[in-house]
Amino acid sequence: MFRQFAFALMLLFLVTATNAQQRMVGGYLRDSLTQLPIRGGTLTNAATKQRVQTDSRGFFVLRAAPNDLIYARAPKYKQDTLRYSALFADTITILLAPAAIVLQNVTVESGYAQYQMDSFSRRAEFEEARGYPLTAVDRSRHEGFGLVINLDRFFKKKYRGKKAAERMFNNMEKQAYIDHRFPPQMVAFYTGLKDGELLDFMRQYTPSYEWLRQHPSREEMVGYLSVQLRAYRKSKATGTLK
Incomplete structure (x- = not known):
């Protein structure tokens, strides 16, 4: 019983000592090439397993103790690792290098195939979400006319809504192309x-x-x-x- 009590006491002492060393660390996650903030990046303390995300300014707050290993990750960026030190300033800045797929458009004319694949996937998801696309041709065969144009369908509210959704999607695709180029x-x-x-x-x-x-x-x-x-x-x- 005494050994169990001594072990529990020592464990409590170690936990208390570790918590005393920890401090709240604020910092920014930025693109190493542009110096712009990285939104939605993830910072993880390997020792405590605490995980936080950056806001729209690339800002984060994480609890860390000296020698804790901090992993920084973000989509389309290479992962980086930082070992925290008590000598660091109150606010730190972590720079992540863009991944190779992001830099393709910087030095060579490539990456367009990937953009086309992404665009195709977005179109497929859009069509699935809204149902079948509106067509101006009524494919039911009317007596004596064959295929006819059903103009009434254009004036129904639900189809006007579909046309507005189509315009919005096309505008988003244009912006995606601008962002790509x-x-x-x-x-x-x-x-x-x-x-x-x-x-x-x-x-x-x-x-x-x-x-x-x-x-x-x-x-x-x-x-x-x-x-x-x-x-x-x-x-x-x-x-x-x-």
Whole structure:
């Protein structure tokens, strides 16, 4: 009985000592290329198994003690590991490098096949969620007319709703294509802009869907970035930046 009591007392002492060493650690998870925050990243303390996610600012709060191993993960990024030290500042920054699939569009003209596969999957999910797509052709055979156009269907509220959903989906697909062709990692790679400057540049100079479709090559994109970067630098120098 005495041994059991002594063991329990020692275990309690160790747990208390460990908890005393722990502290709340705040930090930011950022893209190493763009310095932009990574939203929805996961930080895990290997010692305590505590797991937290970053918010829209890339911010997280995690409890850690000296020498605890912290794993940082995020979709489309390489995993990184940090060993926490009491010498760290109150707020730490962890940088994750984009995964190879993200960087494909930066240096080579590839990755389009993956975009097409993703687009096809999104279309299939959309059609499954809303039911069969609306058709203007009534395929029931009417006496003496064969296939006819059923205009009444267009004026029913439920079909107007389907058309609105179709427009929304098409707009989302256009934005997905823009994001695929004009990711912040690529813009940062060719312009050298980071963080706030990168966001300002992309807010003003992201090309339209139509322009991107008409200019599919990497050389055209690099030329576009060169011209727009000069315009951006000039507007900053003259104080005319919007």
